[in-house]
Amino acid sequence: MSIKADVQLDCKGLACPMPIVKTKKAMNDVEDGQILEVQATDKGSIADLKAWSDSVGHQYIGTKEEDGVLLHYIRKSGDDHNVEQKYENTITNEELIDRATNGGIILDVREEAEYAFGHIEGSKSIPMGELENRLEELDKDQEIFVICRTGTRSDLAAQKLAEKGFTKVVNVLPGMSSWNGDLAKKL
Amino acid sequence: MTIIKMTAAQVARKLIEKQPLFILDVRNTDAYDDWKIEGHNFEYLNIPYFDLLDGVEEIIPKLPTDKDVLVVCAKEGSSVMVAEMVAEAGRDVFYLEGGMKSWSSYLEPIKVGDLTDGGEMYQFVRLGKGCLSYMVISEGEAAIIDAVRFTEVFTNFAKEKNVEIKHVFDTHLHADHISGGRHIAEATGATYYLPPKDAEEVVFDYTPLEDGLTVKVGASQIEVGALYSPGHTIGSTSFIVDSKYLLTGDILFIDSIGRPDLAGLAEDWVGDLRETLYRRYRELVEDLIVLPAHFMIIEELNEDGTVAKRLGDLFAENHGLNIESEEEFRHTVTDNLPPQPNAYQQIRQVNMGKITPDNEEQTEMEIGPNRCAVR
Numbered sequence: 001m002s003i004k005a006d007v008q009l010d011c012k013g014l015a016c017p018m019p020i021v022k023t024k025k026a027m028n029d030v031e032d033g034q035i036l037e038v039q040a041t042d043k044g045s046i047a048d049l050k051a052w053s054d055s056v057g058h059q060y061i062g063t064k065e066e067d068g069v070l071l072h073y074i075r076k077s078g079d080d081h082n083v084e085q086k087y088e089n090t091i092t093n094e095e096l097i098d099r100a101t102n103g104g105i106i107l108d109v110r111e112e113a114e115y116a117f118g119h120i121e122g123s124k125s126i127p128m129g130e131l132e133n134r135l136e137e138l139d140k141d142q143e144i145f146v147i148c149r150t151g152t153r154s155d156l157a158a159q160k161l162a163e164k165g166f167t168k169v170v171n172v173l174p175g176m177s178s179w180n181g182d183l184a185k186k187l
Numbered sequence: 188m189t190i191i192k193m194t195a196a197q198v199a200r201k202l203i204e205k206q207p208l209f210i211l212d213v214r215n216t217d218a219y220d221d222w223k224i225e226g227h228n229f230e231y232l233n234i235p236y237f238d239l240l241d242g243v244e245e246i247i248p249k250l251p252t253d254k255d256v257l258v259v260c261a262k263e264g265s266s267v268m269v270a271e272m273v274a275e276a277g278r279d280v281f282y283l284e285g286g287m288k289s290w291s292s293y294l295e296p297i298k299v300g301d302l303t304d305g306g307e308m309y310q311f312v313r314l315g316k317g318c319l320s321y322m323v324i325s326e327g328e329a330a331i332i333d334a335v336r337f338t339e340v341f342t343n344f345a346k347e348k349n350v351e352i353k354h355v356f357d358t359h360l361h362a363d364h365i366s367g368g369r370h371i372a373e374a375t376g377a378t379y380y381l382p383p384k385d386a387e388e389v390v391f392d393y394t395p396l397e398d399g400l401t402v403k404v405g406a407s408q409i410e411v412g413a414l415y416s417p418g419h420t421i422g423s424t425s426f427i428v429d430s431k432y433l434l435t436g437d438i439l440f441i442d443s444i445g446r447p448d449l450a451g452l453a454e455d456w457v458g459d460l461r462e463t464l465y466r467r468y469r470e471l472v473e474d475l476i477v478l479p480a481h482f483m484i485i486e487e488l489n490e491d492g493t494v495a496k497r498l499g500d501l502f503a504e505n506h507g508l509n510i511e512s513e514e515e516f517r518h519t520v521t522d523n524l525p526p527q528p529n530a531y532q533q534i535r536q537v538n539m540g541k542i543t544p545d546n547e548e549q550t551e552m553e554i555g556p557n558r559c560a561v562r
Contacts, residue, residue, distance in 0.1 A: 017265040020237045043551060044261050051215040052237040 003064075003073060003187070004112040005037035006030065012041050012069060019045040020052050023074070027058070030076045035061070035113045038072040045070060059149070062117035064187050073113040085151055087158040090171045093179055096120075096145055099170075104143035109157040110176065114149065118176070118183035128153045131160060140166055147172040190270045193257055193281040195293035199314050202226045202485070203295070203492035207254045211246070213239065213269050214260050214287070222555045224259065224290055224315070225485045236265035243272040255281055262286040288550055290315035294340050296322075297493050299478065302429045304407035310478065310493050311340065317482045317557045318364050319494055323428055325405025330354040331377075332411075332426060332434055333480045334367040336549060341371055352377045354402050354411070357538075358436030358480060359423040360385035362449040363528040363557040365549050366538050369393070382415075382422030390540040396424050416467055418460025419445035419559070421452070433475040433498055438463055440479045441487040441496050443560035444507030446524055449531055453521045461516055464508055473499030483560050507561065520561050529555040 009026045011019040019040045030036050038049065046063050049072050053060035061073040091099060100106050106123035108115050115125040126134050128148070138144060144166060148154040151173045158171045201208050207228040212219050213236035223231065232249055239246070250256050250273070258273065258280060260266040266282040273280045283290065293315060299308040306325035313319070313335055321332040322344065329350040334341050334357075345352050352375040357368045359382060369391060372379035380396040381389065398415035409429045416425040419437040423445070426434040437445045444464060447456035475498045482494045489495060502508055510516040528534070530552040536542045537549070544552065 015264045016260070016262060017236050017268050021240060021268075024237070024240055047217060048215055048235070048237060051217070051235060055235070055238060 003037070003071070003116050004035070005073065006034035008037045008039065010039050011045070012039050014040065015042055016044050016048065020048055023049065023052070024056075027074075027076060032077045033111075034076050035111050036074045036076065037113075038074065040070045040072065041068065043070070045072065049074065059114075061113050073117070075111060075114065085155040085171065085173070087155045087162070087169075087171045089158070089169065090173050091145070092173060093175070096147075096172050097181070099143070100145050102143075104145055104168075104170075105139075106145045106147060106172075107138070107157070108147055108176075109153050110148050114176075116186045118185060120147070120176075120179070121182065121184040123147070128157055131157055135161075135164055138166065141168070143168040143170065145170050145172050147175055149175050149177045151175045188274050188277055188279045190267075190274045191279070191281050192284045193255075194284050195289045195315070196295070198224060198257070198283065198290065199293060199295045199492075202229075202314060203488070209251050209254050209256045211250065211256060211258045211269070211273075212260075213258060213265050218261065222287075224287075227485060230254075236260060236269055239269055239272065243269065243276055247273070247276050247278065250278060250280075252278075257281045257283055259283045259290075260286050262288050287315070287554070291550070291553060292337060294320070294335065294337060295492060296340075296344055297491060299432070299493050299495055300476070302407075302409050302431065304409075306405060306407060306409045306429065308428065308432060308478075309344070310495070311335070311344075312482075312488075312492060312494065313364075316364060316553065319478070319480050319482065321434060321478060323404050323409060323411060324348055324350050325407050325409040327351060328353050328405040330356065330402065330404045330411050331368070331371060332356045333358055333361075333436065334371055336365040336367040336370075336553075338367040338371045338374065341367065342374060345375075350405075351375070353404065354378050354380065356380045356396060356411075356426065358382075358425065358434065359420040360389075360450075360535060360538050361437075362531040362535050362538075363481075363559050364553055365534055369540070382420075382424045384417070385420050385422030386539075388539050388541070396422075398424070414467065416463040418447055418456055418463045420450055421456060421459065423463075427471075427475065430472075431476060432478050432495075433468075433471060434478045434480075436480045437559045439468065439477060439501065439505070439508075440481055440483065440560050441477070441494060441501070442505065443483055443562040444505070444520070446559060446561045447520055448524055449527065449559070450535070453524075457517050457520055460520060461513060468498070469502075471498060473497070473502065477501055481557050481559050483557070483562070524561060525558050528558045529553070 059075040109128040146154040219233040258266040263286040270282040311320040355372040381393040383395040400413040
């Protein structure tokens with residue numbers, strides 16, 4: 001199955017350093033938080049894109065191979081630390097599993113690609129940007145544990161849900177970036 | 188200023204002659220930390236090419252002007268890009284043709300010494316990967332031991348020396364590099380020998396390399412004799428050539444000994460390794476010159492670039508031959524082993540003939556150092 005990306009970049013057949021040179025350039029037209037899919041055939045691009053992303057502060061999400069083509073997913077900047085979280089009802093990663101098994105639902109508001117490369121088994125994916133239009137998929141009577149990568153997007157999502165009349169909403173901190181439990185994939 | 192191409196052969200010369208060289212390695216840091224071009228007088232700076240996309244101004248002051256500067260990457264492309272930027276900033280600079288890929292493939296043939304009646308022993312030093320192959324030449328005939336996969340290097344060398352390759356041996360089923368033995372034998376009509384205990388799963392025909400087997404090379408009948416010496420693998424076999432050289436395969440190196448774990452049976456084979464190193468080899472003449480199938484560090488290279496040392500000297504100096512307690516020996520060779528070689532399980536499959544990857548895939552499998560030893 002294909003993973004949703006905001007921008008796609010064709011680097012098939014290109015040898016190093018071109019995949020990175022083109023990716024760097026393409027990133028200029030990607031908005032913060034959006035996902036870039038880089039299609040490449042050079043095997044060296046896996047390690048290099050990951051190392052490059054880390055060094056410039058983009059979030060390397062993962063790579064999958066499809067018909068001999070490597071599909072790399074990178075989220076621009078992805079650095080949403082140091083933003084003050086406003087939503088008050090929070091729990092920690094460690095507390096989450098106990099609480100969620102008592103009839104609650106885990107709502108993962110990261111982008112589809114991030115969810116695809118690793119999420120908590122049984123969690124529901126609604127990317128932050130789609131939340132407003134997909135509220136009817138959620139049950140107001142159910143406890144909703146909102147999680148993202150670092151707690152920032154989930155904070156905004158929790159606020160949004162509260163605004164829309166959801167009362168049993170909890171933000172999970174710090175989020176998937178420090179999740180130690182098992183991860184499910186959907187590739 | 189100008190950009191000049193440097194070949195792997197030229198880098199090899201600089202290494203062997205202990206010349207200075209400044210290497211600007213632009214691969215990512217993990218790759219560099221794992222494996223680089225080693226040299227006695229080489230200096231290094233590792234900055235990934237992707238950190239230099241906006242310019243090289245910051246690193247220019249770090250590049251010396253009194254020695255050659257060589258830019259190195261995995262395959263060449265990125266080093267050319269960075270070299271162009273360095274040249275634009277007004278410096279003369281070299282790039283490594285073919286990158287680490289060609290460094291990993293390069294073989295330097297060096298004569299180790301003379302054999303009876305004009306025979307010669309050659310060592311093929313694969314500097315980038317630490318693999319050592321051998322050719323015994325005597326009056327029109329040749330035997331090859333532990334050939335790496337670049338078969339033309341051996342067949343061309345034989346042509347140059349006007350000798351016919353008659354016997355091709357592998358001391359064991361290799362796990363760190365792909366053997367060229369079988370293909371050389373197919374191309375030349377030579378006999379290919381492999382220890383049967385390592386060959387239970389191979390899918391091609393071979394001649395069993397048994398303990399005590401002796402072949403004669405050339406009119407002067409230089410003797411190549413097999414000595415069963417298990418421990419790195421269950422089939423590992425050494426050779427004594429012309430009563431002068433002891434080819435130890437991956438059992439004994441200059442500054443280390445073989446590891447017993449690459450076929451997944453460390454606990455079973457540690458006793459064999461002990462037996463070979465502390466009993467079988469002890470019964471041999473100490474003046475034999477040990478020629479191993481690998482070196483791990485460039486300090487193991489002699490002045491002329493060969494890797495060779497008297498057996499008696501190794502008994503005195505090699506730590507792995509001087510562990511008195513069996514218990515301690517067992518710990519040394521089974522605990523805290525270095526990481527296993529890249530793709531070693533796949534490489535074993537290739538050497539058994541079970542899979543046949545293309546050249547590109549073989550190159551990928553062999554990336555990185557050989558890691559066959561325990562120090």
